[in-house]
Amino acid sequence: MKGSQPAEAQPKARQKRDPSIADSLTPLIAMVLLIASSLLIFGLDALDGPIQVALVASCLVAAAVALKNGHPWGEVQAAGQSAMASITSAVFILLSVGALIGTWNLSGTIPTLVSYGLHVLRPEWFYPATALICGIIAMSIGSSWTTVGTIGVGLVGIGSMLGVSPGIAAGAVVSGAYLGDKLSPLSETTILTAQLVKADVMRHIKAQAWTSIPAFGIAVVLFLVIGLFTSGSAQPPAPTSIELEKLDQVFLITPWNLLPLVLLVVLSVRKVSASISLFLAAVFAGISGAILQPRVFSGFVGADHLTPLGAIRATWLAMSSGFSAHTGIADIDRLLSRGGMDSMLLTLWLIIGAVTFGALLDELGLIRRLTDPLLARAKSRGGLYVAVFGSAFGLNIVAGDQYIALVLPARTYRAEFAKRGLAPTNLSRLCADSGTVTSPLVPWNSCGAFMSSALGVSTLLYLPFAFFNILSPLLSLLYGFTGFKIERTSETDLVTESDGAPDPSETSPEDDHH
Known part of the structure; x- marks a missing residue:
């Protein structure tokens, strides 16, 4: 055809080379230099x-x-x-956790956890108790992210009320959450790791216990020592009695506020996907909170009294942009004014x-x-x-x-x-x-x-x-x-495809x- 190029004149595809x-x-x-520069210039x-x-x-x-x-x-x-x-799954989980934190603050779930924790926990053994609580919860539900996004948030809030270090408290939460994640037969990462090497899941968990349990035992001892030596320097931002009184004035503190947490545990144990479990627990908190905390809900949307439409609006706002507290005590306001999908x-x-x-x-x-x-x-x-x-x-x-x-x-x-x-x-x-x-x-x-x-x-x-x-x-x-x-290696170490x-x-x- 007129104007067409001969075959040898056509551009050739570039040959791929193996990277050096x-x-x-x-x-x-480049990544190390760029990240180091950003940390040097902007700090945390x-x-x-x-x-x-x-x-x-x-x-x-x-x-x-x-x-x-x-x-x-x-x-x-x-x-x-x-x-x-x-x-994709991580995106939906993150957004669901943001929604859950917002509605759990609005509905009184997190304030109830904080109130009960302030009655029981003390600075000298707060860190080891936090690690143990998170370890038990994570082992029960097989999810470090869910544990941190629920119980962990409450425990760090309690720590701020008690005047302990937020960094150490968060370290205890993370330590406990990952102990449970590693040793739980419900954990997807535990199952996946065993599958990747074609090992039996329970044998994999038993093998992990030889490093996980000693490591966690040492961690608990370290947390206990730190707590004992630093408890005298813990300075609560406000007297605990005043904080408890203020929480009681703003929220109805009752075990019924913990129903969203119970629902979340049940859904997790029944292996409902994490994003769905978290989202349902967030929505349920809005429903139960509208019944138990009508004054908080109406105040959040600026209404004199709560209507069904107002309850929906409050829940929707808490899920999208978080809850905002105005108790008059700065530390409580800082603790509860969090959450929302946009925060993620x-x-x-x-x-x-x-x-x-x-x-x-x-x-x-x-x-x-x-x-x-x-x-x-x-x-x-x-x-x-x-x-x-x-x-x-x-x-x-x-x-x-x-x-x-x-x-x-x-x-x-x-x-x-x-x-x-x-x-x-x-x-x-x-x-x-x-x-x-x-x-x-x-x-x-x-x-x-x-x-x-x-x-x-x-x-x-x-x-x-x-x-x-x-x-x-x-x-x-x-x-x-x-x-x-x-x-x-022995015959029983390998799990073949025929074994399922x-x-x-x-x-x-x-x-x-x-």
Whole structure:
């Protein structure tokens, strides 16, 4: 045809090149420099936007490296789309938690928890009690996110009333929540980790107990020592009796206010998805609160008396933009004036940037270029354990999502563990200790961002006091070097496809720990 180009003149598709070590390191170095700069310039306020900007800029650097290596822009877009798909459940859980905090404050659920807690808890043993309470609740329902977003919020509020450190209180909440998440047979991450290495779930939980229980025991002792030595310096913002009297004046304090919490526990135990459970508990709090707290509801919407339409309006506002208290005591107002779906938008921005960055590194081959040399250099058992830990914790930092930090190391090192005669429960325990429990220690990780947003305490403030989350991976590494509680491969260690274990590559559970 006239004007057509000969075939040899047509533009050729660019050939893809495998990334070099420099290619893989460039986005990571850019991220470290950008995040460090934002922290240096803005301090803890960096989480209010500057770190999010740093993560988006890091995504652009990773995309530029991929384009340089011949990947078409369509592949870069597809990686970003897969990142968005991977956090769909987390988005709805975050929004549901925001709605729940708003309606639980409005309906008197959180004020009742705070009132009862002030009657029972004392500064000298507040920290260990907080860790134990959260551990029991999380083990019962199998969800660290639900535990933190409900009981954890109330306990941190009680701590502020007692004058204890919010950072240490949040560290105790996170420690207890992740103990329960790891050891509960209801936890999706526990089930997924066992499936990834083809191990029996109960054997995986039994193996985890050898690091989790000692780590939690040490954490409780540390919390008790801190409480005993700092209880004398605890300065409540206002006398407890005045706070209790004010709560009684504003809210009807009654066990009936705890019905939304009971509903949430029942739904969680019955394995209703986390987002649905949280949302239903938020709506139910609006219904029960309208009956039990009509004066609070009418005051919230500026009405003289409560009507059915006013109750709906109050619940809707609390779910969307949170509850606002005006008791006259600043600390109570600060505690109860929280929640709403819009309070989670900054956290969602953070998670979107972090997970997109991780997806670009993963799907464009940049992460594997760094993990393969680690495996090649892991000659001893201790070296292999360090490689797994470095991969999982590093992925929590650079990928911003604990699922990536669980799945990639489990798949990468599973064959090597089998080759060395190490039972799969060794790898499942190590992945859980390295991937699951360290995720809330990273501010831009989806777990760290959620904990900070729900508790109202910066990740960097509670990080030094999340003792369980720090001790668990250290004990796993110690076991790897010493050989203590290291199981060898046997016939019963493996769960075959015929036994009914689903293929991990086909498993896509809702993140119930979220």
